[in-house]
Amino acid sequence: MLSLRPILFILLPALLGLAGAQELNTLIKGAEATANSVEIESLQTTYDQTLGVFRAVGSVVVKYGETTVYCDRAEYHQGTGDIFASGNVTIYRPGNLSRGDEAVYNINTGEITATELETGANSFFLSLGEVTLPSENVDVIRAQSAFLTTDDSETPNWRIKARKIVVYPDRYVAFHGATAYVGKVPVFYFPYFVQPVNSELGYMVMPGYSDAWGAFSLNQYGFMIGEHTLAKAKLDYRSARGVAGGINLESMRFRGQPNFGRVQFYYAQDQTPNVTPGGRPRNQLIDSDRYRLNFQHRVYLPGPEESSLYLDVDINKLSDQFFYLDFFPGEFRYDPQPDNLVNLVKYHPRGTLSLLGRFELNDFYRTDERSPELALDLTRQPIFNGGLFLEGTTSFSVLAEDLAGFETLNIQDSITKAKADVNFLQSQEARATDEQLSVSLLRAQQQDLLLQLERTIDNRSYNRFDIFQQLVRPMQFADWLNVVPRVGAGYTHYSAVTARGLDGQLLESVDSLERPSLHAGVDLSFKLSRAYPGVRNRKIGLDQLRHILQPYSRFSYLAADDLSQSLPAIDRLAPTTKDRPLDVTRFTATDALRNWNIVRVGMYNRLLTKRNGGTFPWFDLNSFVDIYGKDPEFSREVSNLFNELRWNPLPWLTASVDSQLPLSGEYGFSEVNSYLTFQPKPNFNFSLGQFFLEDHPFFFDSNTTRLSTYTRVNDNWGFGTAHFYEAETDSLRLQQYTIHRDLSSWTAALGAQIRDNLGNDEFGLVFSLTLKAFPRVGTPTDLLNPTSNRFGGF
Numbered sequence: 001m002l003s004l005r006p007i008l009f010i011l012l013p014a015l016l017g018l019a020g021a022q023e024l025n026t027l028i029k030g031a032e033a034t035a036n037s038v039e040i041e042s043l044q045t046t047y048d049q050t051l052g053v054f055r056a057v058g059s060v061v062v063k064y065g066e067t068t069v070y071c072d073r074a075e076y077h078q079g080t081g082d083i084f085a086s087g088n089v090t091i092y093r094p095g096n097l098s099r100g101d102e103a104v105y106n107i108n109t110g111e112i113t114a115t116e117l118e119t120g121a122n123s124f125f126l127s128l129g130e131v132t133l134p135s136e137n138v139d140v141i142r143a144q145s146a147f148l149t150t151d152d153s154e155t156p157n158w159r160i161k162a163r164k165i166v167v168y169p170d171r172y173v174a175f176h177g178a179t180a181y182v183g184k185v186p187v188f189y190f191p192y193f194v195q196p197v198n199s200e201l202g203y204m205v206m207p208g209y210s211d212a213w214g215a216f217s218l219n220q221y222g223f224m225i226g227e228h229t230l231a232k233a234k235l236d237y238r239s240a241r242g243v244a245g246g247i248n249l250e251s252m253r254f255r256g257q258p259n260f261g262r263v264q265f266y267y268a269q270d271q272t273p274n275v276t277p278g279g280r281p282r283n284q285l286i287d288s289d290r291y292r293l294n295f296q297h298r299v300y301l302p303g304p305e306e307s308s309l310y311l312d313v314d315i316n317k318l319s320d321q322f323f324y325l326d327f328f329p330g331e332f333r334y335d336p337q338p339d340n341l342v343n344l345v346k347y348h349p350r351g352t353l354s355l356l357g358r359f360e361l362n363d364f365y366r367t368d369e370r371s372p373e374l375a376l377d378l379t380r381q382p383i384f385n386g387g388l389f390l391e392g393t394t395s396f397s398v399l400a401e402d403l404a405g406f407e408t409l410n411i412q413d414s415i416t417k418a419k420a421d422v423n424f425l426q427s428q429e430a431r432a433t434d435e436q437l438s439v440s441l442l443r444a445q446q447q448d449l450l451l452q453l454e455r456t457i458d459n460r461s462y463n464r465f466d467i468f469q470q471l472v473r474p475m476q477f478a479d480w481l482n483v484v485p486r487v488g489a490g491y492t493h494y495s496a497v498t499a500r501g502l503d504g505q506l507l508e509s510v511d512s513l514e515r516p517s518l519h520a521g522v523d524l525s526f527k528l529s530r531a532y533p534g535v536r537n538r539k540i541g542l543d544q545l546r547h548i549l550q551p552y553s554r555f556s557y558l559a560a561d562d563l564s565q566s567l568p569a570i571d572r573l574a575p576t577t578k579d580r581p582l583d584v585t586r587f588t589a590t591d592a593l594r595n596w597n598i599v600r601v602g603m604y605n606r607l608l609t610k611r612n613g614g615t616f617p618w619f620d621l622n623s624f625v626d627i628y629g630k631d632p633e634f635s636r637e638v639s640n641l642f643n644e645l646r647w648n649p650l651p652w653l654t655a656s657v658d659s660q661l662p663l664s665g666e667y668g669f670s671e672v673n674s675y676l677t678f679q680p681k682p683n684f685n686f687s688l689g690q691f692f693l694e695d696h697p698f699f700f701d702s703n704t705t706r707l708s709t710y711t712r713v714n715d716n717w718g719f720g721t722a723h724f725y726e727a728e729t730d731s732l733r734l735q736q737y738t739i740h741r742d743l744s745s746w747t748a749a750l751g752a753q754i755r756d757n758l759g760n761d762e763f764g765l766v767f768s769l770t771l772k773a774f775p776r777v778g779t780p781t782d783l784l785n786p787t788s789n790r791f792g793g794f
Contacts, residue, residue: 038076038107039063052078064107068092081108081251089114125149125156126165141167147213148173157743158182160193203232210753210764212277212326214239228252234266244268246292252299259314264294268327277326278757284406290319290327294338308347315340320407321364337365351378366404368570373397380472391585392469392488399431400461401570408502411456415502418450455503457508460568464591466490468584470519484523488584490560491516492593499568513567517560517593519584525552541618541649543610550604552624556582558632562594573633575698577660577671579626579642580633597629620646625663634667652679662695668695683712703727716742731756 034401043058054060054076062069062083072087083105087092091098091105091112096119103114117128129145147161163177168672180188201222209215216238225231232248244267251261273286295315300307316338318324324332346353354375360367375395381392403411425443470488477483492515499508528549535545563569568593573580581587582598602624609618626639640660647655655676662668672692680686689706693699707724718740724733738751753764 031370037064039075040076042074062716066094067105067107067110069103069105081106083107086530087476128165142656143167148175155183183459203691206766206768208764208766211279211762212329212764213241225249240272241326242269242271244270251297253304259296260298260312262294262296264292267291270326273326276322277329278760278762280760282322284409286322286557290323292319292323292328293317310345310347311401312341312343312345314338314342315361317361321362321404333411340367341370349379349394350381351376359450360402365407366401366407369400369402371398371400373399378469387473387475389472389474390469391472392467393585394467394469395465397464397466399570400459403456403502408458411453411502412586415450415453418446418453424473454503456502457499458502458504459500460498460570462567462570463495464492466492466590468517468519470585480526482523482525486519486521486523486583488519489517490519490584492565492590494563497567508566508568510566513563515561515563515593516559517584519556519558521554521556521582523552523554525550536644541609546608548604548606548608550606552602552604554582554600556596556598556600558596559583560591560593560595563591564594567591577669577696577699579639592632594632596632598631599627599629600624601627616648617646618649620644636664636667638669639664640671652685667697670694671696685710701728704733718742 008587039062040054040056041059041061042056045054045056045704047054056074056076058072060069060074060342062071062074062085064083068091069083069085070088070090072084072091073085075084076082077084085105086102087766089098089100089103089389091103093110095617098112098114098117098119100114100117102118103112105112115129119126119128120281124494126143126146126148128143143165145163146165147159148165149156149159159181160175161179161181162175165176166174168174175190175193178190178193179186180190201224204220204222204291207216215238218234218236218457220232220234222232224231228251230250230252232250233245234247234472235243235245237243246264246266248265251305254261268290270286270288270290272281273288273290293315294317295313297313299311299313301309301311317340318338324336324338341356341358341360343357344355354373354377356370356375358368358370358373360369373395374397375393378391379395380389382388422443425446468488468490470486472484475483475485490544494513494515495511497508497510497513498506501507520657530547532545532547535542571588571590571592573589582600584593587593591603602622605619605621605623606617607619608615610616623642625641628636628638631637640662643657643661645659647657655674657672657674657676661670661671661672670692671694672690675687675689677685677687686707686709691704691706693702695701703726705725705727706723707725708720710718710720712718720736720737720738720740722734725732733756735754736751737753739748741748749768751766751768753762753766755762755764
């Protein structure tokens with residue numbers, strides 16, 4: 001490499017004959033200043049002192065900062081900072097490569113001026129006739145006679161050729177007189193066409209077929225309103241249900257946070273509202289005018305900057321309880337009963353103060369209303385500087401809960417049937433002789449049932465004040481035994497307790513109830529470890545091994561009155577297969593607190609190895625069991641044996657098993673959920689899941705196996721499958737088959753799905769075509785994946 005400093009000494013003899021000592025001194029100082037930033041490498045380099053021009057010929061390489069120019073010939077003009085390059089010119093800047101026959105690069109502005117220039121950035125490739133490429137911090141780039149593609153090959157399989165293009169970096173590209181080509185065949189002509197850079201802008205379409213929707217076409221056009229609001233207009237057609245559409249508004253300030261900054265409206269004039277996706281008639285009549293209106297936002301106060309005081313708003317108004325199921329099944333599986341709340345929050349490192357209002361906006365859902373609930377949650381924090389910590393919660397709530405509309409109708413139907421049965425049995429009882437006793441017994445049973453139905457609580461409400469505070473003192477003895485005692489006390493007061501039946505009759509009324517509580521507990525644990533530096537096996541990802549064994553136990557005692565007989569609870573326990581928390585501060589079913597005496601005994605096993613210069617968890621196993629002195633839910637003496645296993649030996653092999661097995665026959669059940677992902681060969685990978693549940697007191701038995709595979713047949717073709725098999729019913733619940741075709745810069749996929757919906761098979765077919773090289777860019781012919789949240793799933 002030849003830098004400017006050596007050039008001075010090569011030219012020194014000639015310079016001595018042309019200039020005096022003072023002139024030579026000045027020349028050397030000026031050239032040294034340039035030498036600190038520009039380097040020239042070539043077969044022959046000369047310097048014109050009069051013009052201040054360096055000329056280089058033959059395999060020229062000019063470097064300035066992070067920019068490198070390759071060419072056959074070059075001139076560098078010190079005065080202007082221009083580098084004139086010609087002959088096989090290549091200009092490299094980080095993230096950008098430009099090629100052409102002639103180009104001018106200015107080191108002061110970073111601007112490139114050229115004719116017949118090929119350039120690329122962020123997987124865009126452009127061929128430009130006459131263009132000026134400014135520096136990185138530019139607002140607009142203009143070019144004449146250009147074409148654009150994302151296929152980096154001599155013969156791109158698609159391109160857009162335009163008389164003129166205007167590029168607004170990170171925003172959009174405007175084409176004037178544009179023709180779209182597939183290969184060499186022109187397929188579209190656009191006098192004027194704008195393509196946004198953001199994948200959610202511009203036009204997108206997803207066609208397909210399913211038994212639930214018939215033939216469908218989901219269409220979306222994204223555009224900006226101002227600088228901070230992304231709008232998505234939707235117009236969809238489903239042959240089984242008709243035309244639907246709406247608009248979504250999303251705040252760009254909350255990008256990446258799907259729960260804030262969005263408004264969604266969608267309306268459908270449904271042709272078949274009373275037919276389920278499986279084709280069966282519904283028991284309830286649904287109006288054909290169906291809609292959703294959703295508003296989720298966070299407002300920082302005083303704003304607009306983020307602060308510790310903010311207001312969260314989550315409003316979801318639906319026309320009926322089946323709307324998500326019929327039109328947005330992906331959202332239905334994720335959140336079948338959306339909430340409605342407003343929450344004012346003040347955050348502090350020591351705790352959170354919140355004022356929550358939850359209300360019933362959709363009367364077809366059962367909702368616990370809080371109007372309002374004021375809560376203070378204190379995080380664990382030191383007090384008295386003596387190793388003692390305090391944590392706890394305090395709240396005041398005005399609570400109410402109504403039955404859902406369909407629940408009320410179902411119970412009223414049952415009451416009507418029970419009354420008819422009682423009247424019939426009374427008529428039979430008058431005639432009965434030998435069978436009088438059995439008829440009377442049946443009538444008595446039906447009357448008891450009728451009484452229970454008529455006393456069904458349709459509305460329950462009360463006010464509740466609740467406080468619980470706990471002291472924690474972590475300690476360690478003999479540098480190995482960890483002891484964490486806890487002691488806490490709480491008080492709950494209920495007032496204006498009422499419960500009303502379906503006819504509005506007052507079934508229960510209590511002026512005041514109270515429940516003091518006392519909690520005590522202690523955690524014990526210690527660690528044993530041993531290193532095995534000689535254990536190495538690359539096939540299973542082992543580079544040395546350390547085994548850590550941590551036995552632990554947690555004792556929890558709670559004394560609290562059982563109010564279940566006198567309180568129509570709202571915050572109650574829900575059926576689950578998970579273990580209940582033993583810490584009162586994390587127990588959210590406040591109304592269900594009652595005496596317990598539990599010891600949790602467990603063992604934590606961990607195998608650690610070295611990977612990527614750090615410690616890596618190769619294997620984890622947590623096993624524990626609860627032993628009951630007093631069971632708050634049932635009459636158990638011991639819980640199931642819980643095991644939580646994680647194995648991560650290699651990037652292409654992971655496994656997990658969560659299981660619980662009964663240790664006693666009474667109230668015990670079995671659950672095993674296991675999952676494996678494995679890529680045995682570079683062109684084949686699969687995932688296998690098995691989910692087993694048996695003898696649960698509330699949930700049905702299930703034995704489901706899920707298998708998904710992907711096979712890369714060659715560089716251009718791939719094949720994917722997914723199957724769900726339910727052994728309890730001996731049915732293949734779901735089949736999915738997808739063919740993938742690699743089209744260089746594009747990926748095409750054709751997918752088919754068959755679902756067994758309680759004996760009725762549902763069929764679906766979807767085609768997608770997406771840009772592989774630059775998936776952030778949407779094009780006019782984008783056909784999106786059917787599972788995309790942009791369209792609500794399929």
